[in-house]
Amino acid sequence: MLQEQLDGVFIKEEDGYFDEDKVGAQFYSMIKQLSGEEAYELIDEAINYLLQSTDTEVVAYMLEFISSLYGIAGTNELTDLHEMKASVIDRQVEIYGNQFTHNVLNNLKRELGTAT
Numbered sequence: 227m228l229q230e231q232l233d234g235v236f237i238k239e240e241d242g243y244f245d246e247d248k249v250g251a252q253f254y255s256m257i258k259q260l261s262g263e264e265a266y267e268l269i270d271e272a273i274n275y276l277l278q279s280t281d282t283e284v285v286a287y288m289l290e291f292i293s294s295l296y297g298i299a300g301t302n303e304l305t306d307l308h309e310m311k312a313s314v315i316d317r318q319v320e321i322y323g324n325q326f327t328h329n330v331l332n333n334l335k336r337e338l339g340t341a342t
Contacts, residue, residue, distance in 0.1 A: 228271040231256055236284050244283055253291055257298060265298035270307040277311065277318060285319060286327040293334045302338045312340065 235252045239245050257265065272295060276288035296302060304312070319331045335341040 228268055229275055232275050257294055260298055262299045265295045269295050269305045273307055280322050282322055282324050282327055285322050286330050289330040289334050293337055
């Protein structure tokens with residue numbers, strides 16, 4: 227279910243880029259009514275979507291989305307999948323990310339208490 231919603235969010239404009247306001251509004255619409263438990267349950271789906279992406283902007287947006295889900299869930303306890311895939315996420319950012327994406331990942335790690 228989440229994958230279809232995210233596919234609808236990540237539609238590039240004619241200029242080949244995402245409309246930041248449109249993406250933000252769609253993310254807000256998706257998460258505004260989630261309970262903490264519902265948000266926590268979506269984290270693994272969001273991580274799987276992130277790991278399938280090779281687009282720098284999508285990777286950055288997904289890291290921010292995952293951060294929002296943890297915030298709504300009110301926890302910094304990693305899901306089991308997140309714990310298992312943390313190094314894969316790091317590698318994904320290294321391969322497909324830019325400096326902004328690295329900064330977003332570092333912010334997420336700080337929020338979750340996993341920064342090294």
